[in-house]
Every structure is written in C-alpha cells, then in structure tokens.
Amino acid sequence: MIPVNYYLALAAILFTMGAMGVLMRRNSLVIFMSIELMLNAANLTFVAFARMYSTVNATSVYNGQIFVFFVMTVAAAEVAVGLALIVAIFRSKQSIDVDQMNILKG
C-alpha cells in the first residue's frame, strides 16, 4: 500500500542527486555515472506509473516497462560511445578533468 507519490519522491531525489553530481564533480567518469543515475531515476518513475495505471487497465503495465527497456538500451549504447570519447580525449589530453577541457572557451 505504498502511495505512488513516495516512489516519485524517491525518484525525484535520486534525479536531483544525479544532477548535483553532474554539476559538482570534475572527474568526467563520475559525471557520466551521475548521468546514469539520473536515467535510472527516470526509469523508476516509469515503472511506478506503469504500476499505477495497471489498476486501471490490466495490460497497460507493459507500456511503461517497454519504455524502460528501451531507455536501458539507449543508456547502454550511450555509455559505450561516451566512454569511447573519454578514452579518445584522454589520449590527447592525458587527463579526465573536465575543467581542463575548455578549448571552446570564447
């Protein structure tokens, strides 16, 4: 009997913490991980809503879950590419500190 608001609140808190991680950390890998955390929070929201709407319509629970499925896939692909980028950048700059990657400063 947990109200769906609690799940949403938890997801919100996780999302905010992920956002804080992105803003506050300089290590690009940790930033990436914070982004994964945010995605995760969004997934949680999806599943909670899916469950909520399943009381209304029996099969509608799957819609939310399929969405989560796709989000996970996309997250995986994104991680692959993103880490490849970080490796490539590390090769030239020998550092993963985002504050040192400010060549686009204008």
Place this chain on the structure above:
Amino acid sequence: MENTPGLFFSLVPWIVYLPVIGLLLNLTIGSRLGEKGVGIIAACASGLAFGVALLQVYSLNISPEGAAVFVANWIHIDKLNVDWTFRVDTLSATMMMVVSGVGTLIHIYAIGYMHEDVRFKNDVGRYRRFFVFLNLFIAAMMVLVTGNSYMMLFVGWEGVGLCSFLLIGFWYDMDTLGRPSFANSNAAKKAFITNRVGDFGFLLAAFMMFWQFDTTDFNNVFAAVGAAEPWVIIWITVFLLVGVAGKSAQIPLYIWLPDAMAGPTPVSALIHAATMVTAGVYLVTRSAPIYMLSHDAQYIVATVGAVTALFAATIAVGQYDIKKVLAYSTISQLGFMVAAVGMGAYVAGMFHLITHAFFKALLFLSAGSIILGMERGHHHLPHGHGDHGEVFDPGDMRNMGGLSKQMPVTFWVYMIGTIALAGLFPLAGFWSKDEILLDAAKKFPHVYILLTLAAFLTAFYMGRQIWMVFFGKPRHEAAAHAKESPNVMTIPLMVLAGLSVLGGALNLPGVHTLGAWLEHTLPLLPEEEVTGWLAVSWGGLNPYVALLSTIFAVLAIYISWLLYGRKPIVSGQPDPLKKMLGPLFTGMENKWFIDEAYRFVFVERYVDLARFLAQKVDWDFWHEWFHNMVIARGFVGLTRFLADPVDLGIVNNVSKVLADAVQASANSLRKLQNGFVRSYALSVLLGVVAILGYLLLK
C-alpha cells in the same frame, strides 16, 4: 498708297538692303575678288541705293505726301509698339539723296585712296574691311533717315555711331605714319564714348515721349504733343539737344570730331563732314512740331549752335594740321545748321546741310589727295625713305607750300571748295549761309551777331590755309616732289566741285525750290514781323545782310593774304599771328585747353573713383576685411566648432558610448562561454528549474 502703279515707294526698303547685300558679298567672297572687285561691289551698292533714292524723289514728285512702308513687326509689348516702317517723305528723300549721292562719290574716291594708303601702311589685307564698314555705314544711315519712329531712328543712330568707331579706328594699331600706336583706337574710343553721352540724352527724350504719349512713332507723337504740358516739351527738346550735341559735335560734346581725323580721309569726308554729323540736324528738323511749341527750346538750341560756330572757328585759326582745320570748320558749320533749325528756319538749315555736304566733302577729299601727294613726294625723295631720325607728318601745313604747281587739279578744286565755304557769291555756300543769317537777324539778333563773326573767321582761316598750302615755296623736300593723284580720285573731286558751284540753284531766293519741296513735310515758320532794313526783300534776299556778309568774307581773305600770302612763311618760322595775338593765339593753338580740362575734371576723376572702388572698396574692404574676416574666419570658426565640439565631442562620444556598451555587454556575455561543461550544465538545470517553476505557478 505704296503699291500704286507708277509709284516706287514700296522699293524704299532696298535702300537699306542694297548696302547690306554689298557688305555681305564683300565679307564672304571679297577676298577672292581682289581690290578692284571689292571696290566695285561697294560703289555699286551705294550707287544702286542712290538709284532707289532717285525713284523715291520721282514718286514724291507725283504724290508729295509720301508713304509709310511697313516691313516687319519688331516690338509689341503692352503699350510699346515699334515696327520696322520706312517713311518716305520729302525730308527723308532729301537726306537719302545726299547720303547716297555723296556716299557713292566717296566710295569711288576711296577705291584709289585706300589702294595707296594700305601700301603706305603695309597692310594690304585690310582693304576689304574698309569697304565692308563703309557699306555698313550707308545702310545704318539709311535706317536713320527713313525711320518712321524715334526708336527706328535710334537704331540707325547707334549704327552710324558704331561705324564711326570702326572706321576711325580702322588703323587701330598704328598711327598715321605706320608706327605701332594706340592713338587711333583711343580716338575711336573717345568718339564712341562721347557719342554715348549724346545717346543717353536721346534715350531720355524717347522715354519721356513714351511715358507721356505711349508712343514713339512720329505721327503719333506729333499729334499728341500739342496737348502736352510745357515742362514735357522743354525736357524732350533739351534731351534731344543733348543727343544732337553728341552726334553733330556741338558744345560740349564736340571733342571727338577733331580726334576723329585719325581715320582715313574718305571716312572724314563721308561721316564727319557730309552725313553722320548731319544726323543731329535731321533729328531737330524731323522734330519740328515739338520745337515749334516752345520758344525757350528754340532759343536754347539756336544759342548753342551759334556759340559752337564761333568757338570752333576760333580754334580753327590756330591749327597746323590740314585736316584739323577742316574738322573745326565742320564743327563750326554744324553750329550754323543747328542754329538755323533751332530757330525754326528748317529750310535754311537743310539747304546749308546739302551745300555743306558738297563742299566739305570736296575739301576733305582734296585734303586727302594733298596728303597722299605729300606721301608720294616723301617716298620719292632722293635719299629713299627719308631720315629715320626725323618723323615726317604729311598733313602738317608747315611742311607744305607751293603745291599749286605740283598738284594743279587738286589746287583748283580746293579753291572752289574754299570759296564756297567762305560764302562768296555765286557759289553754293553763299546762298545757304545767307539765308541762315537772314533768319537769324529776324528772330534772334544775338545769334546773328555770333554767326556773322563766325563767318568772318571762317573766311580767314580758309584763306590762311590756301596761302600756306598752295602758295609760296615748298617748306619741305616732300612738298617739292609731291605728285598729283590718279583719275579715280580726281574725277569725284571734279564732280563735287561742280556741285559746289551749282548747288545754290537748289534754293535760290524767289524760287525756293527746296523750300517748296520741304514744305510738304515741315511746318513753315510764321513770318516774323520785321520793319526797317530787315524787311527789304528782293524776292526773299535781303541785300543788306548779303552785302555785309560778302564784305566780311572779302575782308577776312584780304587780312589772311596780308599775313600769309604777301610774305609766305618759310620753314621754321613761327606763325605770324603768334606775335600779334600772343596768349590768345596760344589758346587757339591748343584748342582752348578744353580736352585737358575734360581730362582733369572727368577722366581723371573717373579713374580716381575706379581706383578707389577697386582698391579700397573692392579689395581692402570687400576682399580683405569682409571676405577674410567675416566670411572666411566666420566660416572656419563655424566649421571648427562643428568639427571639434560637435563632431568629435558629441557624435564621436555617442558612437563611442554605444560601442563601449556593446563591448561591455559582449564581455559580460562572453563569461558564459567559459569552456567549462559544468557551467553549461548549470545553465541547463537553471532553465529546467525556471520552466518548471513557471508551469507550476501558472
């Protein structure tokens, strides 16, 4: 009227067209025709004009009222209507005959004269130009005498003034001996400018006529003038007198005529003896209806004429140049004419005009012949062209003497001319001058006295001239070798001599041919009430007046023989009158210093005024002070003000402030692009929070 068969009035415009055609022909193809061709064309033009004049006289015989031949419209503005209309009446026909007749004879003479003159002055190419100008003069004079309005008359008036300028200054860059000089062009300028003063008076008269009568046509003016107020009449006549003084060389504007002798002799004969200078007399005669209305005007004109006659005669006594004597004689005779027409004796004045044209042209042309003879003699001197150190003046009477033997034909015609001028019976001058004297005695006695004295002096100086030029021994080598002139020159002289002898027949007392002829056009003088010896009349001739004038003339010639003929003066000897009259003669010799006085009073003062205006007003004030100080400095100051405080200060600063503001905002905005990914992420999150807050609050 003008197109009635049998009458030739409609041909009168040709009297102007023919000389114009002549001059155009000479202008365009004259250089290819040679001297003979040019001369023939010009003389033929003048001769054909004489033929047209004859036709006019013939037509007038049949119908003496004459006609007005309309040719073209000219000015039609509001009330001012002036047309090209030729007026043929007995007066204009008389003038036409004189101008074209004497003019043709002078054209023929000029063919020979100019042939020698251009060779003497070394500029053969100028021959053609002379005849172009002569034809132009004939055309302009014809316009003057045939005009039907004061405006058309003025066109001719100005035209003859222009031709006078062109012809006096014919040798504009050399003097009589061919050396470079401005003397001739200065004389031409003097003539033109003095004429201008006269023209100014004429124009004022014309303006008054238009102002008062709304017209300048002769008929309309004469019809309207009867109702005009006296002050209008007086002013019109006085202004016309100013014009007459300019054109006919009366006091005070006669000064140009002696200087005009700088032109070639045919010019002096035609323009300054026979025709142009008589334009003033013609003008007064034509304006007779106006003059008849004012006794005061007549008094003024007659007195001016008489004083001029005497004044000029005194100057003529002291002159040494042969043409100068004749010039002053012309002025004096013009004074006679002006006095005559001023008094109202129009017939006498016109009669004297005609006879004077004959014998004065004769005298001038003969003088030209004498001058050329002297030049020929000088040229043929044994030692070539003479001493280069000495300047030879061929017109100086002191160099002449004994020419009666060297140039017989010229001598005889000159004698005839002199006797005619002196007014001895029975030559032409006697009759005309006598009539003037008679009318003067009847009307204005003071004029009679002045004119009689002038006649005495006339005979005296002409006698002096004869003794000095033709008798005695030659005072210079050139005179000893002088040669007679060719036939082309002497034949016109003989024709003129014949006219001088027979010219009196035009208006013999009792017959009064000319009087009857002119009566159709001119109002006759009312006969004065006279008593006593003046009233005696042998058919119009008063024996006492005639006798008195003859006695005076003979006496004058006798005195001149005593002084100059009995003991002819030799070279280097001063004039005998110098000892007798002393300072008087100095005055006569120097033209009474009138030219010098004019120069001092008018010319120098004018030059001073011009210099003052040029230097002080124009340069110092206008350029230096006004332009430099006020305009230039003001402008520069204004531009500096606009440049520095306004442009640099305000405008510059405005753009500077704008640019700085943009730059400052750009600088501040640039801080957003610091290259740090985290700050970008911060902005994204900020946006999210903002949108979310907005949506919540909505």
Place this chain on the structure above:
Amino acid sequence: MSSELILFFILALTAIATAAGMITSRHAVYAALYLVLNFATVAVFYLMLGSPFIALSQVTVYGGAIMVLFLFVIMLLGAEQIASEFKMKTFLPAILLGAALIVETAVLIFQKVSSVDLQTATSVAEAAPAPLAEKLFTVYLLPFEITSILLLVAMVGAIILTKQPRLVIPGRDTEKKGARG
C-alpha cells in the same frame, strides 16, 4: 506502518545513501561501486513494483554491462583521482538549484498527482515476460528495430572513436600499408 512501508523506507534510504556516496567519493572506483549498489537497490524496487523482468535486466544491463564497462575504463585510464576536486565556492549555485528543484518536484508530486495506492507484488499479478515480449515484437516492433540499429551505430562509433591513427612511413610502406595497432 506495514512491513512494506518499512521495507520501502529502508531501501529508499539505502538508495539515497549510495547515491550520495557515489557523488561524494573522491575515488572513481568507489563511486562506481556505490553506483552498483544503487542499481541493485533500484532493482529491488522494481521487484516491489511487480516487474521482475525489468529488475533482472536492470541488474544485468546496468550492473553487469555498463558498470563493468565503467570500471574497465577507469582502470584502463588509471585516472582515479583528481586533485582538489571539491571547492565549496563553486558549489553554491548548484546546491541552490538542487534545493529549488527538490522543492518544485515536491510541490508537483504532492499537490498535483493524485495519490493512488500501489498494490504490492503479492496482491497483484506480476508482469510476466511473455506478454511483454509479445508487446515488444508486435506493437513496438519499429522502435525495437530502430534500437537495434542504434546499437549497431554505437558499436561502430565506439570502434572508430578509439581507433588509433596509422603511421605511414614513406620508404618502408610502399605497397602494403604497414599497420601498427
């Protein structure tokens, strides 16, 4: 206070604690491990919400693949720590924004969304994988295919991005392009 609620709060606390640990730990490896724990906790949440398939794929994909990849890269690069990473001055705007975001979401959740009780896994049928697969391959076939292409692209991209440039030495490599690496 039912047992579910207590369980929920404990798990929630764990999730939050591990998340906090991740974002605050200086060591990159520790952060990764914290994240793994977080993923596991969330997987349990999925179970509580009646989605076993999702829970397991969460553990497999996220925990097994993604985090392993992370750890590989961390160890590959040897970039574990960054000096002077935490500076309090720069945190202030982030913390403010975070607080604002939490407040906004709190307002959003507790005032706008009607609270409907969620039933636990025991009272409602769990979501079975078979109907899920059926939905996946019929209704959502197109996104599925596109996702597969996406994965292909990601794979190719990852390979290309990390390819080292070949060195061509003129004189030695004429016909055959001698490759290094």
